[in-house]
Structure formats: C-alpha cells, structure tokens
Amino acid sequence: MKVTQNLWFDKDMEAAISLYTSLIPDSALEWTSALPAESPSGPADSVKIAAFTIGGQRYQAFEAWRSDAFNHTFSIFVECETQAEIDRLWEALGEGGKFEQCGWLQDRWGVSWQIVPKRLGELTRDPDRAKAGRVAEAMLKMVKLDIAGLEAAAKG
Structure with missing residues (x-):
C-alpha cells in the first residue's frame, strides 16, 4: 500500500513542481501526462497529471479547472x-x-x-x-x- 498526497492546480502545475523540486533535496519530477479522455474538468488532453517527490515524500498533482x-x-x-x-x-x-x-x-x-x-x-x-x-x-x-x-x- 502506498500513500500519496495530491495537489490540484488550476494552472501552472509544471512551474510549481519545477520550483518545489529545485528547492528541496531528495525531490524530483517522476512523470507528467495528459488525460486522453474528456472529463468534468475539461476536454481530452486538457487535464494534466504529474507524479513527483518533495523531500522523499510522494505527491501527485492535477492541473484542471477546480472549484475549491x-x-x-x-x-x-x-x-x-x-x-x-x-x-x-x-x-x-x-x-x-x-x-x-x-x-x-x-x-x-x-x-x-x-x-x-x-x-x-x-x-x-x-x-x-x-x-x-x-x-x-x-x-x-x-x-x-x-x-x-x-x-x-x-x-x-
């Protein structure tokens, strides 16, 4: 079982991840992708997803419209x-x-x-x-x- 924190950005997800991983040791971007299907948050390929670590801790992120x-x-x-x-x-x-x-x-x-x-x-x-x-x-x-x-x- 793995536990991963999730951050949901409405824009600039990759810039945020780049900053975070550049500042804190034992941090790295693992991968990015785009959701190939339409979703409630947008058309196909408009929702971005990433996995990364900050200080050895696992994170996932989305970039899409969000209400909160x-x-x-x-x-x-x-x-x-x-x-x-x-x-x-x-x-x-x-x-x-x-x-x-x-x-x-x-x-x-x-x-x-x-x-x-x-x-x-x-x-x-x-x-x-x-x-x-x-x-x-x-x-x-x-x-x-x-x-x-x-x-x-x-x-x-």
Whole structure:
C-alpha cells in the first residue's frame, strides 16, 4: 500500500513542481501526462497529471479547472537545520505569494507551507516549561521564524 498526497492546480502545475523540486533535496519530477479522455474538468488532453517527490515524500498533482482553492487545512511542513535554509526557502516559495505569522506562507499557487527550524521543536519540548513557553510566545510574534530570536527567548 502506498500513500500519496495530491495537489490540484488550476494552472501552472509544471512551474510549481519545477520550483518545489529545485528547492528541496531528495525531490524530483517522476512523470507528467495528459488525460486522453474528456472529463468534468475539461476536454481530452486538457487535464494534466504529474507524479513527483518533495523531500522523499510522494505527491501527485492535477492541473484542471477546480472549484475549491488551496487552504490551510493542508500544508507542506519543512523542517530546516539552519537559518540560511529557512531564508532561502522563505524567499523562493514566498515570491508572488503571501507571508503569514509563525513561519507560514502561501506560495503564488496558494499552497500553504510551514518553514520551521528543527530547533523550534527541540526548544518547545524542553522539560523547563517556562523556557518552552517563552519560545512559543516569541514564535507567535514572528512571521519568518528566526533561530537566534528563538534561542534568545529560551535564555530569557
């Protein structure tokens, strides 16, 4: 049994996949195709399908008319080791999209991403709950997450 996330784009599916797979290691486009039959989403060959991986995780995508936009009920969570990784992904994925609090952004296609330092999880799981609380409060005030700021909050 295999589990695969599916993303449904109304346009520019291949551009989105190209960006995603260029930014994150262990990512690749596996294949693309067009649905050869007419469907509720369009005439023959107008509905595109692709399979790809992002960070070793399987995805499938469609490009066709859709009635529902992407929203926060599905997001792609990327845990980064360094601030440089956060900064690089933040700028590339956020270009033409919108930035949100707590490390969230929506890319130009509307897909929600959480760009988070690995250190955040470590700090918020600290047995010193006052320390973890200070880190959480600092994170809630940030848009792009800043490892140095989180570390400073942990120290008090």
